Amino acid sequence: MRTLLSISLALLPPLLPVLAHAAQPAAARVELAAGPASRASGPAATATAPADGRIVDADVVLVSGQQSGPGLWQVSKAGHVLWILGTVAPVPKKMEWYSPQAESVLARAQEIIGPPHIEMTMGAGSMFKAAFAMPTLLRARKNPDGKTLRDVLPAELYARWSALKPTYLGSDKDVEQWRPIFAASALYGAALKRAGLQSGTGTSARLRALTDKYETKYTSTGVKGEIKDPKRLAKSFAGAEVDDIACFRSVLDQLELDVANAAQRANAWAQGDMPELRRLFRAGDARSCFEAIAQTEAARSLGMGDGTARAEAQWLRAVDAALASNHTSFATLPVSQLLQPNGLLAQLQAKGYAVVAPE
Structure with missing residues (x-):
């Protein structure tokens, strides 16, 4: 039996970009429906990250009633169409996603293409391997020579940490x-x-159910690696030279942006307000966390050094094949990727595909 592991587990901390998005009450239900967007029942919050680095929690917005949600991006050539759902992550814990537009496409799609990603697996005996490796993993996360964060961080960065820690970590x-x-x-x-x-993203369970319901072909574009010796991997990472400082700073920057704009993102995504989404989805530097670790010997041994590039190349090849053979295909990508001027959508357009973005 093989156990799928997220690469954000304790073995390898925040490797994937930290994405910003919505905050809502746990009881709120978001429904995405075709047709004009209705107004949210609560007042929109207006929050920005303070210049002094403090985090101010955004006022929660209760999104209720049917919402149009973000429309689907359309990529086409010679009568063949790929519909792309833009996703956000993280999402409210109790959010319930439902999009009649997406479900109408899925009912007739010949193929669903998953987003590019990196995933790690461990083979037989994975639970025992992880258990034996745990002491090494716990040591690997500590600073060498008994140093503390105060010792290793620049003074201004440690001051930001000290202001945030009591609020979130007590x-x-x-x-x-x-x-x-x-x-x-x-x-x-x-x-x-x-x-x-x-x-x-809050969409996976519904998409999986629809894939099973219609028995649609699913194409993964994940790059896989196998952790054969977790203990050895942890030792290798413990002794690796990693630019912790750049990662630490980027996470604090992104955290401040995320919390400050959480309510606005919730409404913009639920109501399909593309101008507002474009304004709010500012590119952060959290990718530096991934890059800091991906270039270590431990990560390269798992094929992570160029993992992102390989996964994105696989996604582009899958799209080429789908648009050549299918009348209708469906895919998901992060909204941040769809809005990037040099992202995957822009690359498809450069290859000659017609791209129509939702308004």
């Missing part, structure tokens, strides 16, 4: 001994939990 003293990249991961995770958010 009086936890152990985290002060962690390497910055692990401390940043803990802080971000705690902040999302406080905001009522969960990782993931």
